[in-house]
Amino acid sequence: MAGMTWLHLSDWHQKGKEFDRQVVRDALIRDIEEREKISPDLAKIDLIIFSGDVAHAGKKEEYTAAWENLFEPVLQATGLTAERLFIVPGNHDLDRSAFELLPNSILKPFESNEQVKDWLTNKKKCDRLREPFEAYREFVTKYTHQTQPDYSSIRRLQIGGKRVALLGLNSALMAGRVNERGEVNDDGKLIVGEPQLYDALHKIASDEVRIAVLHHPLELLAEFERDLITQRLQDNDGCHFLLCGHQHKAKAYQVTGTTGNCVIIPAGSSYSNRGYHNGYNFVHLDFATNKGNVYLRLWDYDENYWREHIARSHEHGYVIFELPKKEIKRPNIPNIVTVPDEIQNTLKQHFDWLIPKIKNGLVIPFLGADINLCDRSQDPNLAPKPWEWNLNSDYPPTSVELAAYLDRSHKYLQRMRCPLCDEENLPAKCPIVTQFVTRLDLQNVSQYFNLLSEGEENIKETITAITEKEYKPNRLHQFFAELPRFMDEMGYSARIKSLGEKTRYQLIVTTNFDRTLEQAFINAKQPFDLVSYTAGGEDSEGQIVKQFVHQRFEHTIEEDKDSPVVQKGQLKPIPPGTANEYSDFSLNERPVILKLYGPVDLPERPRKSFAITEDHFIDYLAYADNKPVDLLPSYLLGKLSNSHIWFLGYSLRYWHQRVILHRLLPEKEQRKTQTWWAVHPKPDALDKFLWKNKDVEIMSEISLEIYFDELNKKLKKH
Structure with a gap:
C-alpha cells in the first residue's frame, strides 16, 4: 500500500x-x-x-x-x-x-x-x-x-x-x-x-x-x-x-x-x-x-x-x-529539451547504425552502475547528492553512492585529517567532502572496511539489503525488459532464428549488484535466464569455489504469456572447468542476464555472495589461470567476442572495469567488424581518453532519458 x-x-x-x-x-x-x-x-x-x-x-x-x-x-x-x-x-x-x-x-x-x-x-x-x-x-x-x-x-x-x-x-x-x-x-x-x-x-x-x-x-x-x-x-x-x-x-x-x-x-x-x-x-x-x-x-x-x-x-x-489538497507545480524538468544540431546529427547517425544491428541480434548491452542515474530529477534542487543515498532510498545506488554510503557508515571521513582544512571533523564545505567523496572508488573503500572489525559483515548486510529491495525500474531497465516482446511481435526474432547463425534474444551484461533489471523483466512478464558470479562453498581442499550459477525465470503457466514470471527449478552451479560444456540455456529460447559481480542466493550460504573489494577482484580476475572460459560458458563468451558492444552508464575510470574488458572482450586489434559504442551523459576527461584508447566511440552530453526516448521512437519507425 x-x-x-x-x-x-x-x-x-x-x-x-x-x-x-x-x-x-x-x-x-x-x-x-x-x-x-x-x-x-x-x-x-x-x-x-x-x-x-x-x-x-x-x-x-x-x-x-x-x-x-x-x-x-x-x-x-x-x-x-x-x-x-x-x-x-x-x-x-x-x-x-x-x-x-x-x-x-x-x-x-x-x-x-x-x-x-x-x-x-x-x-x-x-x-x-x-x-x-x-x-x-x-x-x-x-x-x-x-x-x-x-x-x-x-x-x-x-x-x-x-x-x-x-x-x-x-x-x-x-x-x-x-x-x-x-x-x-x-x-x-x-x-x-x-x-x-x-x-x-x-x-x-x-x-x-x-x-x-x-x-x-x-x-x-x-x-x-x-x-x-x-x-x-x-x-x-x-x-x-x-x-x-x-x-x-x-x-x-x-x-x-x-x-x-x-x-x-x-x-x-x-x-x-x-x-x-x-x-x-x-x-x-x-x-x-x-x-x-x-x-x-x-x-x-x-x-x-x-x-x-x-x-x-x-x-x-x-x-x-x-490529506490536505494543495497546488502542485510541475517539476522543473522540461519535457522538451533542445538538443544542439550537432548532437541531433550524431544521434541520427548513431541510431542509423545501432537499430538495424539490434533488430538483427548483433548487439550486447554492457550495463554499468551509472544507469541507475536514469530518471533521476534533472533539477539541481531535487537531484539527490552522491552522499545522500542510504538503504532506505527509493532508487538503487551507483558505485559512487554505494562507496560513499559504506564510507559514511564507518565514519571514515570523520576520522581523516584533511590536509587542506587541517581539521579532523571535516566541515561540510571541505574540498575532500565536496570533490573527493563524489569520486570514491567502491573497490578501494570496501577493501579498507573489509579489513576493519565487523567491516566484512557490514558490507554483506549492505549488499544483501540492496539485493532484496525491489526498486522501481527506470526507463532504461524497462526498455530492455520490453524489447524481447517487441522483437517477437514485429517478427524480427523469427527472422533472426531463421538465419541460423545469430541468436534470437539478447545477452545483457551488467556489473550492478541490485536486481532492478531482473525486476523489470518480471514486471514485463518476460521469461529470462540469470547467470551470476558467486564465490560460494568449498572444494575438497577447503578452498572457496569461484563459479557462475544459473537460474531460470519462466511463466507460472506454460505458454501463457500473461501469467506471472517466477524462478523455476533449482539454482544450478556451473562448476569451473565444465563451463565449456554447459548448455542448459539458449539465447534462442530466452534472453540471458549475465551479472558479472553477483550477488546470488546460495542454498548453503544465507548471505549473498559477490565481488566488491579489491581482493575479491584480484581473486576473481586472476582465477583459473587467466582463462575466462573456465568460468563462463563458451556459448556466452563466443557471443561476447562476436557482437557489437553497447556500453551504457559504464566507466573505465576504475582499474577493475578495464581488466574486465581485457579478460572478456577482444582488444581493438583483434576485432574484425565489431563496433563498440559507449553512452555516458557526463564522462570526465579520463573516461574520454580511456574510451578513445580502446577505439570506442562515445556518445556524451545527452541524458539517458532523452537517449532512450529517442531510441524508442526511432526503433518503432524503422
Whole structure:
C-alpha cells in the first residue's frame, strides 16, 4: 500500500547523564521497537523529524550526549540512517553565552518587518544573527548532512512514489532576549521572517508532500509578522503539514478556510522530567485513501511506560485527518529539451547504425552502475547528492553512492585529517567532502572496511539489503525488459532464428549488484535466464569455489504469456572447468542476464555472495589461470567476442572495469567488424581518453532519458 510514515520527536533538553532520563529513554526505545502493536501501518518508518530543543543550553557536549543517548538508539530502533533524520533548532539550542559578542541591535526583540528584512536579506547580518547556533549547526551538519540546518533547511526525498520536501525553519532566531524588567519571555517576540521561507516555498512547490518544521507554534510569533507567516505556510502554495514543539502539548488538528488547508501537529516533550506528561507521535499517510493518522503517545509516570494518549477528542489514542489538497507545480524538468544540431546529427547517425544491428541480434548491452542515474530529477534542487543515498532510498545506488554510503557508515571521513582544512571533523564545505567523496572508488573503500572489525559483515548486510529491495525500474531497465516482446511481435526474432547463425534474444551484461533489471523483466512478464558470479562453498581442499550459477525465470503457466514470471527449478552451479560444456540455456529460447559481480542466493550460504573489494577482484580476475572460459560458458563468451558492444552508464575510470574488458572482450586489434559504442551523459576527461584508447566511440552530453526516448521512437519507425 502506497504511503509514508514518520516519527515525530521534540524537546529532549539534553543535560548531563541522568538516571531518570535513561529510564524514560529506554521505555521510549521499547515503545518505538514495538510500534506494530500500535498499528501495522507503523511497521516501516520512512523518516524521523525532531522539532527542536535537542540541548538544554546549546553546548557542544550536550549535542554529543544527545547523539549517544537519544538519536543513535532511535535510529537503530527504526532501522534508519542519519540521512533520514531531520532536525530544526529550538530556543534551548542557542548558546546564550554568545550574546555578549552580538551587537546591541539584536539583543532586544525586533519591532517591525523592516527590521526583520534588513537582517535576513543581508548575508553578513544574517550570519551574525545565527552565531549563537554554532554548536547546533556543527552537530547537525556532521551527523545528518543537512544544509544550513539553522536557517531555511530543505531536504527532498522520494517516499511511497511521492516527492516529499522537508522545510526546516529557525523560529528561535530572536529567542532568549531580555526585556526591560530583566526577564526572558519569548511569547509574542519571536520571528521566522518572510525572507527565510519565501524562496524555499518556491523551491519545493513541485513536491507532492510538503512538511514545514519549526520549534515554536505560530501563535508565539511577533504580532507584526504572525498573520503573514501563517498565510505563507498554510495557504494553497504552502505546506500540507506544519510540525512544531515547545509547548510540550501533544495534539493534532486540521485548519481549513481562508488561512488555507493544513494539518498542524505539535509534539509533546520527549523528556522534561520523569514525573512529567512527556509525549511524542507517529504519523501515517495512506495515499490510496487520501487519509492520515496521528498516533499520540504519552509517558505514564505512575506506571513507567509509554501508552496511547487518550482524550475526548481522540478517545482511541489517534486522530484521523484528510490529506490536505494543495497546488502542485510541475517539476522543473522540461519535457522538451533542445538538443544542439550537432548532437541531433550524431544521434541520427548513431541510431542509423545501432537499430538495424539490434533488430538483427548483433548487439550486447554492457550495463554499468551509472544507469541507475536514469530518471533521476534533472533539477539541481531535487537531484539527490552522491552522499545522500542510504538503504532506505527509493532508487538503487551507483558505485559512487554505494562507496560513499559504506564510507559514511564507518565514519571514515570523520576520522581523516584533511590536509587542506587541517581539521579532523571535516566541515561540510571541505574540498575532500565536496570533490573527493563524489569520486570514491567502491573497490578501494570496501577493501579498507573489509579489513576493519565487523567491516566484512557490514558490507554483506549492505549488499544483501540492496539485493532484496525491489526498486522501481527506470526507463532504461524497462526498455530492455520490453524489447524481447517487441522483437517477437514485429517478427524480427523469427527472422533472426531463421538465419541460423545469430541468436534470437539478447545477452545483457551488467556489473550492478541490485536486481532492478531482473525486476523489470518480471514486471514485463518476460521469461529470462540469470547467470551470476558467486564465490560460494568449498572444494575438497577447503578452498572457496569461484563459479557462475544459473537460474531460470519462466511463466507460472506454460505458454501463457500473461501469467506471472517466477524462478523455476533449482539454482544450478556451473562448476569451473565444465563451463565449456554447459548448455542448459539458449539465447534462442530466452534472453540471458549475465551479472558479472553477483550477488546470488546460495542454498548453503544465507548471505549473498559477490565481488566488491579489491581482493575479491584480484581473486576473481586472476582465477583459473587467466582463462575466462573456465568460468563462463563458451556459448556466452563466443557471443561476447562476436557482437557489437553497447556500453551504457559504464566507466573505465576504475582499474577493475578495464581488466574486465581485457579478460572478456577482444582488444581493438583483434576485432574484425565489431563496433563498440559507449553512452555516458557526463564522462570526465579520463573516461574520454580511456574510451578513445580502446577505439570506442562515445556518445556524451545527452541524458539517458532523452537517449532512450529517442531510441524508442526511432526503433518503432524503422
